[in-house]
Amino acid sequence: MRIVIAGAHGQIARRLGRLLSARGDAVTGLVRNPDHRSDLSDDGVAPAVLDLETAGVEEVAEVLAGADAVVFAAGAGPGSGIARKDTVDRGAAVLLADAAERAGVRRYVLVSSMGVDLVADGAQPEGVDEVFTAYLRAKLGAEQDLLARERLAVTVVRPGSLTDDAGTGRVTLARHADRGSIPRDDVAAVLLELLDAGRDGAVVELVAGDTPIAEAVAALG
Numbered sequence: 429m430r431i432v433i434a435g436a437h438g439q440i441a442r443r444l445g446r447l448l449s450a451r452g453d454a455v456t457g458l459v460r461n462p463d464h465r466s467d468l469s470d471d472g473v474a475p476a477v478l479d480l481e482t483a484g485v486e487e488v489a490e491v492l493a494g495a496d497a498v499v500f501a502a503g504a505g506p507g508s509g510i511a512r513k514d515t516v517d518r519g520a521a522v523l524l525a526d527a528a529e530r531a532g533v534r535r536y537v538l539v540s541s542m543g544v545d546l547v548a549d550g551a552q553p554e555g556v557d558e559v560f561t562a563y564l565r566a567k568l569g570a571e572q573d574l575l576a577r578e579r580l581a582v583t584v585v586r587p588g589s590l591t592d593d594a595g596t597g598r599v600t601l602a603r604h605a606d607r608g609s610i611p612r613d614d615v616a617a618v619l620l621e622l623l624d625a626g627r628d629g630a631v632v633e634l635v636a637g638d639t640p641i642a643e644a645v646a647a648l649g
């Protein structure tokens with residue numbers, strides 16, 4: 429397969445890139461910072477420097493041409509303000525979708541977040557600060573935009589709290605899951621399995637659990 433990963437220098441994205449490249453898949457990683465190119469090359473990922481906050485659809489579509497799937501794993505990151513939650517976590521995901529449609533790439537995997545339901549229909553969750561609320565709204569906005577597109581087969585993965593613990597290879601993967609945590613290793617492994625499964629779309633929540641990853645993905649139907 430040829431996979432394009434947006435936000436390719438992120439912690440989950442790098443794990444996924446290494447998994448894909450190690451088995452011989454062709455991986456292109458979109459990064460904003462040119463200083464990150466060497467890290468991606470070391471991972472076996474071909475770097476492409478593009479700022480998804482400012483790039484045009486055609487520019488991104490050129491990089492996506494010939495890909496089997498795209499993965500959006502970008503994020504404004506800790507310390508960013510409300511404005512960038514929207515321009516990155518929503519806007520960049522939407523731009524990537526526009527470019528995927530332009531390039532004829534149907535499969536799109538979006539890394540979202542548990543908790544987006546808390547802000548559905550404009551709800552204001554109690555005890556959640558305004559920046560994290562903006563993050564949840566941006567993620568939900570991206571989900572809603574992408575899932576409405578008939579030309580894309582979108583799979584949305586909503587991980588729980590992320591940890592750097594070693595992966596166990598066992599998870600809970602379901603439309604609704606109780607809040608919990610999940611090692612980044614296991615998130616990347618689930619993304620890999622979903623890409624292999626060639627699903628035609630789903631919205632799933634992901635936390636640590638007892639089911640082997642391959643079985644958990646297969647059980648989605």
